[in-house]
Amino acid sequence: MAASAGPEIERLIGLLSKLPGMGPRSARRAALALLKRRDQLLLPLSAAMAEAAQKVRTCSTCGALDTRDPCAICADPERDESLLCVVEEAGALWAIERAGAFSGRYHVLGGLLSALDGVGPEALRVGDLLRRASAGSVREVVLALPATVDGQTTAHYLAERLAQASVPVTMLARGVPVGGELDWLDDGTIAQAVRARRPA
Ligand SMILES: [Zn+2]
Numbered sequence: 001m002a003a004s005a006g007p008e009i010e011r012l013i014g015l016l017s018k019l020p021g022m023g024p025r026s027a028r029r030a031a032l033a034l035l036k037r038r039d040q041l042l043l044p045l046s047a048a049m050a051e052a053a054q055k056v057r058t059c060s061t062c063g064a065l066d067t068r069d070p071c072a073i074c075a076d077p078e079r080d081e082s083l084l085c086v087v088e089e090a091g092a093l094w095a096i097e098r099a100g101a102f103s104g105r106y107h108v109l110g111g112l113l114s115a116l117d118g119v120g121p122e123a124l125r126v127g128d129l130l131r132r133a134s135a136g137s138v139r140e141v142v143l144a145l146p147a148t149v150d151g152q153t154t155a156h157y158l159a160e161r162l163a164q165a166s167v168p169v170t171m172l173a174r175g176v177p178v179g180g181e182l183d184w185l186d187d188g189t190i191a192q193a194v195r196a197r198r199p200a
Contacts, residue, residue, distance in 0.1 A: 009035070061132075063108030063125050065090045073097075073105060080104045082139040084132060086158065088112055088146060096144060104142070107132060112150040113157055121157065129158070134165035143171045 005013065009031060017027035034042040058064070059071035066072055073079055083104025087093050093106050109124045121127075133141050141162055145151040159169045175193030176182065182190065 005031075062106045063090075063110055063128075064093055064106060078103075081137050083142065084129075084138050084140070085142040085144050086129060087144050088151070088154075092144060092146075102142075104140075109154070112145065112148075113154040114150045115153075124154075126158070126161070130161060130165060133162055133167045138167055141167050141169045143169060145171075147174055 004010075005028075012034070013024070013027045013031045016022055016030050017024050019027075022030065034045065055067045056065050057067065057069050059066055059069050059074055061070045061074045064071045064073060068075070080103050083102075084107055085093075085096065085102055085104055086107045086109060087096070088109055088111065090108055093108060096102050096106075107125065107129050109126070109129070111119055111124050113119055113121065113124070129141075132138065141158075143155045143158060145155045155171060159171075162169045173196050175189065175196050176185065185193075
């Protein structure tokens with residue numbers, strides 16, 4: 001696409017278009033919204049980004065993002081250190097924390113195994129996970145990975161490796177979502193829900 005808004009603005013659009021969910025068209029709209037709302041949006045956003053770039057670190061224990069290392073969850077003595085929840089990225093950790101249903105600790109893999117993209121275990125935080133899981137205090141590892149081909153491949157690989165450490169491994173249940181109507185669900189979800197049924 002030919003540059004048409006001047007090099008500074010095109011550079012901004014080019015960077016915005018690299019964000020997830022952003023194409024060239026939505027990046028242009030976002031750039032325009034930022035430039036039109038300089039004081040309310042552009043300046044506070046650039047300050048927040050500079051602050052995040054300076055302060056946010058990856059926790060050397062679990063791989064989560066925080067301004068301190070170890071992160072707030074790893075440093076919290078109230079969290080159950082015998083429960084370890086494995087997630088793909090920090091976004092999944094945030095989602096589980098928002099739900100407020102898990103009181104253990106986390107391990108962020110930093111991705112998923114993918115034969116197609118050539119991602120092997122050495123590219124993820126698998127070695128750290130095995131070390132943490134076999135450290136003695138862990139009595140259950142919960143694999144909270146996506147219900148995709150790569151997610152399930154990764155879960156099976158990790159379950160096999162963790163079995164060698166004799167740590168019980170569980171996976172998140174799959175089935176009918178809260179508020180879900182059965183006739184709106186896809187066949188795969190319904191089949192999983194029927195197989196994973198439990199006593200009422
Ligand atoms: Zn941590």
